[in-house]
Amino acid sequence: MQNISPFHIAIPVNNLKVAKEFYGKTLGLIPGRVSDHWADYNFFGHQLVLHEDLDFKGLKHFNDVDGKSVPVPHFGIVLPWDDFQNFSKHLISQNIDFEIAPYLRFKGKPGEQMTLFFYDPSGNALEFKCFRDTDQLFAT
Secondary structure: OOOOOOOEEEEEEOOHHHHHHHHHHHOOOEEEEEOOOEEEEEEOOEEEEEEEOOOOOOOOEEEEEOOEEEEEOOEEEEEOHHHHHHHHHHHHHOOOOEEEEEEEEOOOOOOOEEEEEEEOOOOOEEEEEEOOOHHHOOOO
């Protein structure tokens, strides 16, 4: 796999204080710069910025993937296998309300992966996943 540059994603949140608590304390992300209307976090080496939009209401749409209703849109990260296992245990200890609890997707097929989905307090859907073999990331 090629070296990957850090991505930058900015998302709306309807309550910055609550979002900072969730991303910083619940998920355990390291905070960066902050202002009265936004805050950024180290999202596993990438830059996640929370922008306050008091009127934001998350969109709830789903598409069927491997027999599950996957939230769309969503964002997330592909973690190394052991990091995913540890992070999913951390989420369970934080009583995350999973939309899709951790499970093995595409079992025995190209792209086999562990995945999980949940919403932040503003209604943004997040996905975390891992592959035993990261060369399977784009397998068909």
